[in-house]
Every structure is written in structure tokens, then in C-alpha cells.
Amino acid sequence: MRAESLKGHLDGLLLACLEPGPRHGYAVIEALREATGGQLDLPTGTVYPALHRLEAARLISGRWSVADGRRRRSYHLTAKGRRALNSERADWRAFSAMISTALDGRLWPNPA
Amino acid sequence: MAQPRLIADYLSQLAARLPPLIVEELADGLHETYLAQRCAGRTPEEAAQRAVAEFGDPTAVVAAFLVASPARRAARGLLVTGPLVGGAWATALITLDAWKWPVPDWARAGFAAVLLSGVAMVAFASFAKRYRGAARSAAAASLAVLAIDLTMLSYVNAAGLLTTWPVLLAAPLSAGRSVFTLRGLWRIWGRFATR
Numbered sequence: 001m002r003a004e005s006l007k008g009h010l011d012g013l014l015l016a017c018l019e020p021g022p023r024h025g026y027a028v029i030e031a032l033r034e035a036t037g038g039q040l041d042l043p044t045g046t047v048y049p050a051l052h053r054l055e056a057a058r059l060i061s062g063r064w065s066v067a068d069g070r071r072r073r074s075y076h077l078t079a080k081g082r083r084a085l086n087s088e089r090a091d092w093r094a095f096s097a098m099i100s101t102a103l104d105g106r107l108w109p110n111p112a
Numbered sequence: 113m114a115q116p117r118l119i120a121d122y123l124s125q126l127a128a129r130l131p132p133l134i135v136e137e138l139a140d141g142l143h144e145t146y147l148a149q150r151c152a153g154r155t156p157e158e159a160a161q162r163a164v165a166e167f168g169d170p171t172a173v174v175a176a177f178l179v180a181s182p183a184r185r186a187a188r189g190l191l192v193t194g195p196l197v198g199g200a201w202a203t204a205l206i207t208l209d210a211w212k213w214p215v216p217d218w219a220r221a222g223f224a225a226v227l228l229s230g231v232a233m234v235a236f237a238s239f240a241k242r243y244r245g246a247a248r249s250a251a252a253a254s255l256a257v258l259a260i261d262l263t264m265l266s267y268v269n270a271a272g273l274l275t276t277w278p279v280l281l282a283a284p285l286s287a288g289r290s291v292f293t294l295r296g297l298w299r300i301w302g303r304f305a306t307r
Contacts, residue, residue, distance in 0.1 A: 026144035043168025044145060048138060049176035073137045
């Protein structure tokens with residue numbers, strides 16, 4: 001899958017990768033690959049700026065630690081990030097259901 | 113484990129353009145990527161080539177960090193708030209006949225110079241293509257804007273004009289922008305702090 005297809009959804013995917021617990025950048029990328037069965041092929045170097053953007057928005061929080069003699073930055077989901085992830089999930093489910101209905105040639109159920 | 117030359121060169125390119133803390137984080141990720149490739153049975157050279165290829169073009173990586181940088185956010189914030197705060201002060205100065213105030217010409221000229229430099233640096237930082245250049249310009253622009261806001265607030269306070277209606281609008285806007293500017297400066301500095 002190409003990176004352009006992800007526009008607008010990368011933030012939600014990264015937040016979902018951090019939902020189980022704190023992860024460092026490379027672990028987030030690995031989790032993203034595993035979760036999508038290797039279908040997502042993002043340049044690794046561009047995932048880090050996205051993590052920094054999410055941190056600036058206070059959706060995730062970073063912390064330095066030392067692993068194998070190297071300093072490592074790990075991220076965890078904040079309460080605001082958890083709310084944003086839930087909202088992203090709800091929006092995506094509604095959006096994908098609507099598009100699936102339209103692509104299948106069915107009519108969207110009228111709430112009235 | 114020794115670091116292959118290809119990875120060291122790649123990190124050198126990033127180190128020349130990005131703050132040390134960001135490079136340190138990327139170095140850890142790149143090393144992990146390299147180790148994963150080695151575990152998959154590749155030779156050190158192949159593993160290094162694949163790790164670097166996975167990370168992508170250094171220019172694209174730097175550009176992505178620049179877009180997400182505190183310098184760019186601070187500059188864009190100043191670009192948006194500038195006309196609002198500037199308009200409020202212009203209204204106040206015109207309404208209060210500021211040209212009749214007992215301010216020496218050198219002070220007026222200095223204020224105008226700082227104002228114009230600030231505007232130029234905000235514009236540069238908003239559209240700069242280099243991370244360090246954007247950070248330096250945004251920091252300088254923030255200091256200029258802080259100086260302008262604090263000068264205006266100090267003057268109207270000393271002249272007893274704080275409670276006149278146009279200043280009642282402009283002063284809180286300037287005070288609010290000062291807080292926003294200080295926070296932006298702190299974040300820009302934080303990116304370049306070594307620990």
C-alpha cells in the first residue's frame with residue numbers, strides 16, 4: 001500500500017500501535033507492519049516526525065531510557081491520545097461502512 | 113557491534129541538519145532496523161543497505177521533521193497572530209494620537225527596526241527549508257515579538273493608558289501572545305538541548 005493512501009489515517013494507526021503499552025520508534029513501526037500483515041510500507045524515517053507531531057499535540061508522551069548502551073526514546077498514549085484514538089475509530093467505522101455500502105450499490109439506511 | 117560505514121554516513125547527513133536529540137533517536141531506530149536485517153540472515157553490507165533504504169531519503173526525513181518542528185509551529189503562530197495583535201495596537205496608537213507622545217526619534221526608529229526584522233524573520237521561519245535555519249529564525253523572531261509586546265505593555269502602563277478602551281483590547285492580546293511566544297521559545301530550545 002502506498003504512503004499517500006494513508007493520508008489522514010497515519011496518526012490513528014500510530015495511536016493504535018501505542019494502545020497496548022509504551023513502545024520506541026522502531027517497535028511502533030514493527031507493530032504497524034505486523035498489524036497490517038506487511039501491507040504498509042512506509043519509509044521508517046518519516047514515522048519518527050509523525051510521532052513528534054503527536055507528542056507536540058500531547059496525544060502521546062515520550063521518555064528517554066537506556067537499552068543496550070544506547071539512549072532510546074519510548075512513547076506512551078496520554079489520556080487525550082486515548083480519547084483521540086476512540087474518536088478516530090468511531091469516525092473510521094462510520095466512514096468505511098458508508099463507503100462500503102455505496103461501493104456495493106446498496107442504499108445507506110435512512111435514520112428517519 | 114561496529115556500525116557499518118553506510119549507516120554512519122547516513123547518520124552524519126542527518127546530524128548536519130537535525131538537532132542532536134532527534135539524531136540520537138533516529139540512530140537507535142536505524143540500529144534496530146540494521147539488527148533486524150542481520151537477524152534475517154543478511155550480510156552486514158546488505159543489512160546496512162536495507163536499513164538505510166527503509167529509513168528513506170535523508171532530505172525527506174529532514175523535511176518531515178521540519179514540518180513537525182516547534183520552530184515551524186511557533187513561526188506559523190506568530191504569522192497568524194501578528195495581524196490581529198498589530199491591528200489592535202495600530203487602532204490604539206491612532207486613537208491615542210501616538211505620534212504626539214514624547215518618544216525620542218532614536219527609540220521610534222529602533223522600535224520600527226525590531227518590528228520589521230521580526231516580521232521578516234517570522235516569514236523566513238515559516239517557509240525555510242532548513243531545520244536549523246528555521247529554528248534560528250523562529251527563535252530570533254520570537255525574541256523580537258517579545259521585545260515589541262513588552263515594550264508596548266511597559267509604555268502604556270507607565271503612561272497610565274492601560275484602562276483606555278483601545279489599549280484594553282490590545283494589551284491582553286499582547287500579553288497572551290507573550291505567553292504563547294515564551295512557550296514556543298522554550299520548545300525550540302528543548303529540541304536543541306542535549307539531555
